[in-house]
Amino acid sequence: MIDGFVAFGEVTEKKVSKNRMMKTICILSGTDRPGSVALKVANYIKPMYEAQGVAARVVSLEDFPAEEVAGGKYGKELPRTEAFRKQVIEADGIVMVIPEYNGSFPGILKLFIDYLPFPEAFRKKPIAFVGEASGAFGALRAVEQMQMICAYRNAHIYPERVFLQRVKSLFDEEKGIRDETISKLLHSQIEGFVQFVDQVEELESV
Numbered sequence: 150m151i152d153g154f155v156a157f158g159e160v161t162e163k164k165v166s167k168n169r170m171m172k173t174i175c176i177l178s179g180t181d182r183p184g185s186v187a188l189k190v191a192n193y194i195k196p197m198y199e200a201q202g203v204a205a206r207v208v209s210l211e212d213f214p215a216e217e218v219a220g221g222k223y224g225k226e227l228p229r230t231e232a233f234r235k236q237v238i239e240a241d242g243i244v245m246v247i248p249e250y251n252g253s254f255p256g257i258l259k260l261f262i263d264y265l266p267f268p269e270a271f272r273k274k275p276i277a278f279v280g281e282a283s284g285a286f287g288a289l290r291a292v293e294q295m296q297m298i299c300a301y302r303n304a305h306i307y308p309e310r311v312f313l314q315r316v317k318s319l320f321d322e323e324k325g326i327r328d329e330t331i332s333k334l335l336h337s338q339i340e341g342f343v344q345f346v347d348q349v350e351e352l353e354s355v
């Protein structure tokens with residue numbers, strides 16, 4: 150522990166089972182705001198996922214080609230948008246890191262979802278949620294609203310959510326999380342979600 154922060158190295162490392170393919174987890178930073186906390190959190194949890202024996206990739210909505218979709222180009226051929234969304238929809242599981250903006254999630258995240266192929270994009274896809282906000286509820290509203298959308302799109306929602314409240318004092322990208330309970334919840338979510346991704350695959354293959 151450094152200055153009251155809990156180090157991520159405390160996650161128990163797991164060996165990748167020889168008889169299963171390495172799973173891919175996409176950690177989606179849910180805002181296009183430059184220098185966002187969401188992207189820092191996404192980068193912070195990436196090695197924690199890798200320690201669980203999965204290939205983790207951070208995808209940031211800062212790189213979403215919003216100019217290509219400007220003007221409402223639904224149903225049109227959009228090569229840059231397709232290349233961007235491919236990184237997300239081809240993953241075995243998605244972790245959405247969501248900040249709270251005006252009592253909800255950022256608009257760019259909804260725009261991204263509105264340009265995903267319907268109905269297949271999130272269908273049977275395991276999805277976990279991490280909320281972060283300056284407020285006392287750590288983006289609870291934003292995450293719950295996004296859960297409704299993902300449920301509508303037939304995703305498998307992982308029930309353990311993590312909320313990083315008053316995030317600027319709680320989280321430091323190098324030192325980690327300054328609260329042991331929340332740090333444990335995050336570790337538990339990561340370990341549990343990796344197992345959940347395997348379980349969903351088994352369930353869907355029956």
Ligand SMILES: Cc1cc2nc3c(=O)[nH]c(=O)nc-3n(C[C@H](O)[C@H](O)[C@H](O)COP(=O)(O)O)c2cc1C
Nearest residue numbers: 180182185186187248249250251252282283284316
């Ligand atoms: C447009 C905007 C709206 C916000 N609205 C809220 C809000 O409703 N509730 C809240 O707790 N914080 C709100 N905040 C503060 C953010 O949740 C907080 O700064 C968060 O860490 C920003 O995440 P980001 O750095 O990933 O963009 C808002 C911030 C922005 C930029």
